[in-house]
Amino acid sequence: MARGRYARIRRPEHPQGNVASHHAWSPRGALCQQPSQRGPSPPSGGGMSVTAYRQDWSDIFDDEPSPDDAPRRIIVPTTSTTGRGAGATPFTAGAGYARRFPTDALPPEMRSYARDLAIRKQVPVDLPALTMLGILGSVAGPRVTIRRDLDWRQPTNLYTLCALPSGAGKSPTVDELRRGLWKAQKALTEVHERDVAARIVDLTRQVEEMRTKANDISTLPDERDLLRTQAKALEKQADELAAEPPPSPELVFDGDTTPEALAGSMALNNGAAAVIDDEGTFLRNLGGQYSGGKTGNLGLVLVGYDCRYYRPKRVTRVADPITRAALSLVISPQPGIVADMMRNQMMEETGVVNRFLVCIPGELTGYRTERPSTYFRDTPNQYADRTGREWWASLLEGIVRYEVIGETDPEDAATIELTRGAWKLHREYEQAVEVRLRPDGDLHRISAWATKHTARVLRVAALLHLAGGASSDDELSESVMADAITIGEWSVEHFLAAGSVVGLTTDAGRIKEYIDGTDGGFASRSIIAREVFKGHAASKDLTAWIDELVATGDYERVMLATTGRPKEVVRRKRSGAQ
Structure with missing residues (x-):
């Protein structure tokens, strides 16, 4: 009888020879295909073979052991090379996802560190790149502004959201970047x-x-x-x-907080706060986790993005007024939480969603084949390069030494000015975006988000300026503005794709499957109610599910004239339709 961690499971004779194989899960989760006859006889067929070694085979086979260090063949089944996410690497988006973050638009040191993190952690490079921009904004936002026109300036904080499923490597990546704040916190x-x-x-x-x-x-x-x-x-x-000296200001707050508690902390923290959350807890709290499903108080989130005066209105939950509430949100939730946020009517109507740079790059699970690894008894060929981490910590430390604006007159605050070339380029981009907001433009269906886009690009430009080693005394160059616009266009592609990538609820998905299965790619509301839900769906629920499907941008509502009342039809958009 087989002993140890593996049990023999007899299988039919191997089609390529007299080899009956069995499968077992190893303690490390590797699917092992092992020959039932003595010795390493690898079965033919698809799969990537990896040679492993074992001191004693007697705990695998019930006959006599093989010599020490005899190789054991581990057959890793091949996976499909088609379908959503196929072919993903840290620098290449998988099938069905918007393109990867354009790292060439980052300053050299920032680019190098983002790429290094993506390789070491085996995550899409979008995650470290966007998280770095968000953390940069959390330090610069309370201290630095950028001015494009004589009467138009922007703060430099950001709301960033990079969604990846659990187990995709979010936490190790975000944790390393968060730890880079230690030097700034010490200063x-x-x-x-x-x-x-x-x-x-x-x-x-x-x-x-x-x-x-x-x-x-x-x-x-x-x-x-x-x-x-x-x-x-x-x-x-x-x-x-x-x-009893007052506590030192904090740079980062945990995501498991409510807007009311956060406002109280900001009042004692020079009006500044950064929530760096790699689980999406803060978004769940906004969505009503602590209030019985009722959407939380969004006032601070709306005002904090623009760094304006904030005084809580709720009588029962008192917080001191904040002259300049500078809030930064750097969140890496599961895609499902993003879907909930985008479906939340209150968040949509108040514009919370429209303040975020959103990225859903798709996971690398199943494609993480290049993760660096060295056995603990071996001497590595080269020791880990800490240049990127040291650069990151020093950059944040330098920015934190700017004076917090707080009650200071904005005219006296550290302000980044543009060169004439940068000013002209941003103006041209602003006009181009305006044209794209027209009914026949690609930004029309996300116009509420896109109307804030050029201001977001201006903020990104300021952060690239600082990350490149420049200060508020230096004018922002045309090339830096061009890089910010490049990143801005990447973010447009991801927001446009977000509705379809985050996934639909079960019932909206049932409607999609039904419509896709019809000959004409459409179905009336009444047919959907009857054929999909057998007449058991409430009218308001049916409306919500159809709204969700239409929000992806791939489907539309049309009213068809009939001999009686017009009939509402939901159909897949024709190729080329906006």
């Missing part, structure tokens, strides 16, 4: 501690001056008493500040 803490110490010294100086004046014989009695009272109050304030 921020040092500045905070110096500011607190300077405040204590200033209070102590004021106390001494007041007491000196109070002891002066020329000071009137009433004024003397007032000075001593004020000195005592300031002395108490200095003592309390020394005993």
